[in-house]
Amino acid sequence: MRVLVLGAGGASGRRIVDRALAEGHEVTAFARQPSSLEIDHSHLTAARGDVLAPETLEATMPGQDAVVWAVGGHDLLRTLLHGQRRQRRLCADGTANVLRAMRSADVPRFLCQSSWGVGDSHGRAPAHFRVIVFRTLLRAELADKEAQERLVRASDRQWTIVRPSRLTDDPATGRYRAGPGLPFSVRAHVPRADVADLLVRELSERRFVRETVEVTL
Numbered sequence: 128m129r130v131l132v133l134g135a136g137g138a139s140g141r142r143i144v145d146r147a148l149a150e151g152h153e154v155t156a157f158a159r160q161p162s163s164l165e166i167d168h169s170h171l172t173a174a175r176g177d178v179l180a181p182e183t184l185e186a187t188m189p190g191q192d193a194v195v196w197a198v199g200g201h202d203l204l205r206t207l208l209h210g211q212r213r214q215r216r217l218c219a220d221g222t223a224n225v226l227r228a229m230r231s232a233d234v235p236r237f238l239c240q241s242s243w244g245v246g247d248s249h250g251r252a253p254a255h256f257r258v259i260v261f262r263t264l265l266r267a268e269l270a271d272k273e274a275q276e277r278l279v280r281a282s283d284r285q286w287t288i289v290r291p292s293r294l295t296d297d298p299a300t301g302r303y304r305a306g307p308g309l310p311f312s313v314r315a316h317v318p319r320a321d322v323a324d325l326l327v328r329e330l331s332e333r334r335f336v337r338e339t340v341e342v343t344l
Contacts, residue, residue, distance in 0.1 A: 128330055129153045131191045131234075133178055133225065134198035136163045138296065139240060142323035143197055144171070150327055157187055178221030184228040193236035193330055194229060196222065219274035226282050237284040238326050241339075243292045243311055245272045248341060276339070287335045291322045292343035299324060302344060309341040317343045 130147050134140040136158030144166065147154045153170050161173035176183030178198055188194075199218055222239070229237060279286045289305075292315035299320035325342050329335060 129155070129190060129192045130330065131155045131157055131174075131187060131194045133157045133194065133196050133221075136160055137197060137199075139294065139319045139322065140197035141166075142319045143195055143326055146320070146323040146327040147195075147330075150331075152327070152330070155187060155191065157183075178224055179217070181224045181228065184224055185231065188228040188232040188234055191232065191234045193238065194225060194234060195326055195330075196225065196237070196239040216271055216274070218271045219278060222275045222278050226278065226284065229284055235285050236330070237279065237282070237286045238329060239275070239279050239286065239288045240322065240326065241272050241276055241288050241290045242269070243290050243315070243341065243343075244269050245290060246276055246339065247308070248290055248311065280339075285336050287329055287337070288339040289322065289326060289329075289335075290339065290341045291317050291319075292341070293317070294319050294322070300344060303342055304344070305335075305340050305342040307338060307340050309343060311341065311343060315343045 130152045132140055132143050132147065132154060135144050135156035140158070141164060144154055144156050144164065148168050148170055155172045155174050156164055157174045157176050158164065159175065159177055161175050164173060174187045176187055178184065198221055276288055279288055292311050295316050295318050297318040299318055303317055303321040303325065305325050322342055
């Protein structure tokens with residue numbers, strides 16, 4: 128399968144690229160600085176681009192079978208603690224550009240890495256966590272993700288939304304749980320490598336087409 132990985136230069140994106148290559152997919156790694164990948168593989172093509180620059184998506188999209196969104200695929204709490212705030216509409220505006228390019232190039236499959244705390248998962252967090260973290264500290268970031276998910280669900284693509292719990296850089300465990308409506312605690316976490324495994328498996332297994340699922344250990 129020919130797979131376009133958006134945000135391939137980030138911590139989550141790199142693991143998705145690695146996992147997809149290991150499964151034999153033809154991967155296009157889309158990043159603002161693709162040289163940062165430092166991966167040499169016969170099935171890998173690096174593409175410089177930005178999801179907020181529609182022309183770069185339009186140039187890269189033709190011929191792809193699926194798109195995996197890993198832009199902003201960092202842990203929101205870590206971003207908050209380190210003071211690295213991103214553009215408020217990065218996910219929503221970028222996804223609108225991606226979906227337009229997908230429709231134009233007739234690319235059917237879209238897998239979107241979102242975040243715990245978005246949509247109905249918000250109400251399953253402890254009350255104090257919702258008030259202090261979700262509604263105050265991460266309000267703008269989660270609002271962007273909410274808008275992104277609405278765009279994805281309203282699209283005519285074969286989409287899957289994946290919401291990880293707190294992301295870590297630990298090695299893959301293969302013991303993660305994935306499905307809709309999972310109960311999370313504030314201590315819930317999952318390695319990025321496990322999330323990458325779920326996303327790449329979903330490309331071929333298609334267990335969650337037009338579904339939103341959570342993933343955690």
